[in-house]
Amino acid sequence: MYKNLAETIKGIIDVQTVSEERKTTLQPLMDFVQQKANSGADINLNFICTHNSRRSHLAQVWAQVASAYFNTPNVHCYSGGTEETALFPKVAETLTNQGLHIFKIAETNNPVYAIKYSNDTPPIIGFSKKYDDPFNASSSFAAIMTCSQADGGCPFITGAEKRIPITFEDPKISDGSPEQARVYTERSLQIAQEMFYVFSMIKS
Secondary structure: OOHHHHHHHHHHHHOOOOOHHHHHHHHHHHHHHHHHHHHOOOEEEEEEEOOOOOHHHHHHHHHHHHHHHOOOOOEEEEEEEOOOOOOOHHHHHHHHHOOOEEEEEEOOOOOEEEEEOOOOOOOEEEOOOEOOOOOOOOOOEEEEEOOHHHHHHOOOOOOEEEEEEOOOOOHHHHOOOOOHHHHHHHHHHHHHHHHHHHHHOOOO
16 A cells, blocks of 8 residues: 555554444444455445535545455445535545545546546546446445435335445534534545554454
8 A cells, every 4th residue: 555545554553542332333344344254245335425525535446445455355345426526626636635635537517536546546436426326336235324314314225235324524613614624534534544444343
């Protein structure tokens, strides 16, 4: 993995701050991943939030990085929303500052990004889409609801094998304020810590 990313990951692992309450919240995701790993099946994770612009992308990226770091095979992470908007630029900036390499590969109202954590792996493709977009897995996936609005607004996720609420506070509350950079950094690191905790517990 890239040097700056490796330093971020070292900080995540050295300072493990996942509370017992959050560990309980994360347990169903761990159980889903472990069950699939035990059977050698593909592990499809779709992180869903209302606008697919902030939290769902952060969770998708960090889950994919964590699975690679802990050598959990066959993990495919996606993200989606109840509506399509655009990946918020501050998310890309935050992830870049934390050591990922991000390139804009399509310039539209809904840009498409290639997000890389090493030179030797395919990029994570980041763009806003509905959760049932053809780009995402259509069956045998866990739908991880990263915001309460999406969880309440989507009573049924077609094709989901399991629905798992793991909600995060929206960093959008800091937009336009002097606290924006700090809030996005903290939210990204929280999500990273929790995804690293999940995959650190998976036994091959």
